[in-house]
Amino acid sequence: xxxxVKLDDLLHARRMTxxxxxxxxxxxxxxxxxxxxxKARAIRFSTLEAIxxxxxxxxxxxLTHQPDGxxx
Amino acid sequence: MxxxxxxxLGLTGRVLRLLVALNLLMGTFILGLLIASTVAxxxxxxxxxxxxxxxxxxxxxxxxxxxxxxxxAIPVTHFVLTRLLAIVDTVRxxxxxxxxxxxxxxxxxxxVLALSLLNIVVTAVATNASSARNAIDIQWxxxxxxxLAVLLLFVLARVFEHGARMRADLxxxx
Numbered sequence: 444x445x446x447x448v449k450l451d452d453l454l455h456a457r458r459m460t461x462x463x464x465x466x467x468x469x470x471x472x473x474x475x476x477x478x479x480x481x482k483a484r485a486i487r488f489s490t491l492e493a494i495x496x497x498x499x500x501x502x503x504x505x506l507t508h509q510p511d512g513x514x515x
Numbered sequence: 516m517x518x519x520x521x522x523x524l525g526l527t528g529r530v531l532r533l534l535v536a537l538n539l540l541m542g543t544f545i546l547g548l549l550i551a552s553t554v555a556x557x558x559x560x561x562x563x564x565x566x567x568x569x570x571x572x573x574x575x576x577x578x579x580x581x582x583x584x585x586x587x588a589i590p591v592t593h594f595v596l597t598r599l600l601a602i603v604d605t606v607r608x609x610x611x612x613x614x615x616x617x618x619x620x621x622x623x624x625x626x627v628l629a630l631s632l633l634n635i636v637v638t639a640v641a642t643n644a645s646s647a648r649n650a651i652d653i654q655w656x657x658x659x660x661x662x663l664a665v666l667l668l669f670v671l672a673r674v675f676e677h678g679a680r681m682r683a684d685l686x687x688x689x
Contacts, residue, residue, distance in 0.1 A: 484688060485689070
């Protein structure tokens with residue numbers, strides 16, 4: 444998908460585990476894992492807000508657009 | 516209402532299974548009648564109320580044609596009933612909004628359309644064969660409900676397909 448979720452990088456920078464984030468944002472570990480691995484089809488604004496609040500970041504820090512065909 | 520729903524579904528499932536069995540029984544009966552009519556045409560058609568069957572071969576052939584058309588309807592009806600049963604089973608399992616059900620509904624719609632067309636052919640054969648001496652008691656009438664049901668099934672299949680796709684999207688939403 445052209446939208447890349449950089450949750451892993453953000454968690455690493457803040458020395459936070461996915462389980463800790465799951466407890467803070469009240470979203471199941473399974474769902475956060477889906478989001479982290481880029482398997483999610485969509486993200487709710489409420490989820491985005493909760494993650495941004497927990498990680499003290501902007502939505503743009505979490506998501507990035509990579510045009511199709513580009514390699515990372 | 517919600518408490519009577521599972522009971523209604525259970526009843527629907529049982530009724531459909533009964534209809535599947537009755538349809539197969541009907542198929543066996545028609546096949547038996549067709550075979551008997553070729554082995555002993557005179558007695559069989561006399562028993563069916565045909566006057567002087569051996570002198571009215573075009574009428575006898577028309578009756579056999581109606582039997583063959585009736586036999587053709589058996590697998591189509593079986594197809595409709597078993598697909599409907601599969602849909603009811605998914606409802607009972609609590610997961611009816613799947614793309615497979617949309618496909619099943621569309622196939623049911625085509626099958627019901629085929630049955631409606633078959634009905635027209637049977638009526639045409641019966642009307643054409645009937646004379647003052649012998650008559651097949653099948654009257655032609657335009658059944659609005661039948662054709663509306665076909666349209667409704669096609670529309671419902673599309674609605675189901677759309678709903679299933681929306682649900683799939685929702686499932687991937689975090």
